Amino acid sequence: MTSSGLMRNVYRRVLNASSAILGVERTKRLDSCIRFGRKLDLKNPRTLSDKIVWIELNTDQALAARCTDKYAVRSYVEEKGLGSILIPLVGGPWAKASDIDVDGLPNQFVLKATHGCEMNYICRDKTKLDYNDLMEKTTLWLKQDYSRACIEPHYKLVSHRLYAEEFIGGLGDVVDYKIHCINGEPSFVLTCSNRENSLKLNLYDLDWNPIRGLQGPMKSNNEMSRPGKLAEMIEISRTLASDFEFVRVDLYEENDRVLFGELTFSPACGVLEYFTDSFVEKWGEVLHVKGLD
Template sequence: MSSLGIARNMYRYLLNAEASILGVKRAKELDSSLRFGRKLELSDPKTLADKICWIELNTDQTLAARCTDKWAVRGYVAGKGLANLLVPAYGPWGRAEDIDVDSLPQAFALKATHGCEMNYLVPDKRALDVDDMLDHAHKWLSEDYPRACVEPHYKLVPHRVYAEDFIGGMNEIIDYKFHCLNGEPRFVLTCSERDKGLKLNLYDLDWNPIDGLQGPMKNDKQIARPKLLSEMIDAAKCLSADFDFVRVDLYESDGRIMFGELTFSPACGVMEYYSDGFIARWGRELRVHGLE
């Protein structure tokens, strides 16, 4: 294991220890300060980050966990009448050895249902190292999502893997992330150039660039307005209706919209790539049941 991997495992261990000894609230505040340089006020939440994290730690997360589960959410999306947005999928499997590689399409992506950064892209199955892919699947299935102690809804998601049709490489797909407050899409974060380290842009719903990003991921180039923006907004509104806050991730490709995922605590809920002023502004807009 690399020195970076060892350091990450040590931090994970310490974070879990903090959560068990000091409580999840205190561990969350410490993690935010140490790792992201952002102070959370969970006893008196005001900003968007404060309120997202407060929701995570103080409300029933049963539905959020179901919709975080990248397989189970497909049923939720279909139940909203949006099955046409779903990318064809295969599985799920609770054991890596149960994956029927021969039955999978020529190009696919293997994913875990219970965490982020658990994706294995296979643009051409003829070049696939099956053992390497299965090693990744074993690793995902055997461990909890590393930050589950401070994002506890992940603990409710069963450990499984599944496959989806391959929709594009890291440098080909733009991810449109609709941030929805009280069932209404309010602004869009785009993610692009993942093969170069990830670049971010921020837009209102009329596709005007807006201020609010900070840090090295801020993109100097603009992203073209998606052709199906209006339809994307409608889909995001439909999928966010049951939640005080959720981020609805969508793609546009070959004249159609595709569903990505629902996210309830983006970037641990801290969202360090947003400026203090930006999260303060949207914190005033978010109404949280149980707080007001």
């Protein structure tokens, strides 16, 4: 294990101990300050960050957990009449790494875990696949408890599994359109690009006008081209967001079609450190949460 991996494990143990002693809410506030430099007010939530975390810690998260599960969410998307935007499956789900049917997979595929972030294994050429590396990484993924690592309790309800989708492009080839929906309505779009080198972020309104609100080293100095299917993306997001007070709908545009990525309910641990204070304050005023308003 690398030194950074060892430090992460130590920090997670500290978070677990703190949760047991101080409680989840206080530990979440401490973690937000330590890791992201942002104070959360969970007694009187005002900002978008405050309210996202408050929803996570104080409301029924059963549907959010189902839709966080990257495999189970597929049935939710189908129920909304949007099955055509799902990236085709090519294998799984599998509960153990040793169950992966590598022989049955196509030459190119993307292997994913259902229960966390940054758990994607891209295979561009199966003849060059390092099987031992695949087994090592996927075995480690299945052991990871994202709910404890990031204090996001709804992940406790997500089954740990693996599955495979068609390959639609490498991390450096695909732009991720993250449409943030507030009160069931698409509100603004965060784009993620250049993942293989140094992740870059851009921020737009629904008419694709650049807007202020980003901070930190990931903020891009170059503008992204307006996606040809922007209007369709917005309508898809509105449909998928209709059951939620807040959700981020992740979509891709590939060969003149829209493809589904995932639904996210607590992006960046709910803290949203890449947004400025004024931006999360502004959208916190817009977000109405049952039990708070």
